[in-house]
Amino acid sequence: xHEPLISHLEEILQKRLAPQQQAAVDAHLxxxxxxxxxxxxxxxxxxxxRSLRAPAVPELRAGFYAxxxxxxxxxxxxxxxxxxxDPVFGRRLVYGTGAMFLLMASFLLATSGDQPELAQTxxxxxxxxxxxxxxxxxxxxxxxxxxxxxxxATMASFSE
Amino acid sequence: MAFRDLVERxxxxxxxxxxxxxxNHNDAEDIAQQVFAKVYFSIRQxxxxxxxxxxxxxITVNECYDYLxxxxxxxxxxxxxxxxxxxxxxxNSGVAIDPNMPIDESLAHxxxxxxxxxxxSEEDRNLLLLKEVDGHSVEELAGMTGMNENTIKVKxxxxxxxxxxxxxxxxxxxxxxxxxx
Ligand SMILES: [Zn+2]
Numbered sequence: 001x002h003e004p005l006i007s008h009l010e011e012i013l014q015k016r017l018a019p020q021q022q023a024a025v026d027a028h029l030x031x032x033x034x035x036x037x038x039x040x041x042x043x044x045x046x047x048x049x050r051s052l053r054a055p056a057v058p059e060l061r062a063g064f065y066a067x068x069x070x071x072x073x074x075x076x077x078x079x080x081x082x083x084x085x086d087p088v089f090g091r092r093l094v095y096g097t098g099a100m101f102l103l104m105a106s107f108l109l110a111t112s113g114d115q116p117e118l119a120q121t122x123x124x125x126x127x128x129x130x131x132x133x134x135x136x137x138x139x140x141x142x143x144x145x146x147x148x149x150x151x152x153a154t155m156a157s158f159s160e
Numbered sequence: 161m162a163f164r165d166l167v168e169r170x171x172x173x174x175x176x177x178x179x180x181x182x183x184n185h186n187d188a189e190d191i192a193q194q195v196f197a198k199v200y201f202s203i204r205q206x207x208x209x210x211x212x213x214x215x216x217x218x219i220t221v222n223e224c225y226d227y228l229x230x231x232x233x234x235x236x237x238x239x240x241x242x243x244x245x246x247x248x249x250x251x252n253s254g255v256a257i258d259p260n261m262p263i264d265e266s267l268a269h270x271x272x273x274x275x276x277x278x279x280x281s282e283e284d285r286n287l288l289l290l291k292e293v294d295g296h297s298v299e300e301l302a303g304m305t306g307m308n309e310n311t312i313k314v315k316x317x318x319x320x321x322x323x324x325x326x327x328x329x330x331x332x333x334x335x336x337x338x339x340x341x
Contacts, residue, residue, distance in 0.1 A: 054180035
């Protein structure tokens with residue numbers, strides 16, 4: 001309903017309205033006090049924001065790039081994320097994770113052979129109570145603390 | 161683009177944005193260095209949906225506001241609210257805003273601008289700054305942000321409304337701007 005103001009506000013503020021648009025806007029404004037007030041306030045605050053235009057910006061002192069790099073070095077203390085982004089460490093992490101995956105895969109392959117076929121019928125299920133017994137053997141995922149130690153040991157060997 | 165090229169390409173732009181807000185050479189340069197250090201460490205987060213300039217602009221304005229927050233600049237309107245004295249001083253210092261007033265760089269105007277822009281969202285603030293301070297057209301803003309021109313117009317309109325409302329919430333807007341929007 002206040003469409004003329006919404007769609008032409010930027011042109012109005014820049015005083016760049018085409019005569020036809022101007023007529024449409026004027027027609028609306030003459031009958032809409034809300035838009036008149038809003039336009040008046042927006043015009044004023046447009047000027048307020050424009051006061052942040054720097055009049056004459058002084059020159060940057062020579063050697064700006066060197067000072068940026070100095071700041072980068074000061075802030076470049078290795079944090080965990082920086083280490084992840086570091087190409088050398090990142091590569092080690094990828095190798096370490098890959099090795100861990102291979103370790104887990106070979107463990108699963110080695111143990112899956114021992115597992116009996118899954119029961120298909122209730123009768124078979126009752127007659128094969130040993131299925132869950134397999135998982136009581138030591139396996140990756142049973143013991144969080146031991147897994148963590150294994151993982152850290154693997155990681156450490158790739159960081160050396 | 162090597163990092164050095166990036167710095168050299170945008171350093172004047174970044175510095176002038178900061179200087180426009182702070183008007184202090186040393187602080188502006190210090191913050192400009194910080195902006196590029198941020199760019200250096202977070203360049204991987206740049207997602208190419210907006211232009212590099214828009215992204216650096218956002219970091220720049222955020223750094224300015226971080227600086228103002230940290231420094232807790234107490235003079236005039238940088239603190240969290242106007243005091244009675246501030247309002248009185250502003251009313252008597254020409255900040256009772258006249259739409260026909262030429263672009264004015266008085267401290268009171270700038271302080272009011274910084275203050276009000278601090279009360280609206282980051283997106284609204286950057287859009288208004290790019291439009292009013294950097295003088296980009298709606299068409300340019302559409303190109304820079306990847307949004308269409310109509311969206312930009314509506315966003316600018318809403319941002320301006322929020323700015324006016326922020327001024328009203330402060331309750332220190334001269335009488336003629338106490339509107340029922
Ligand atoms: Zn209207």
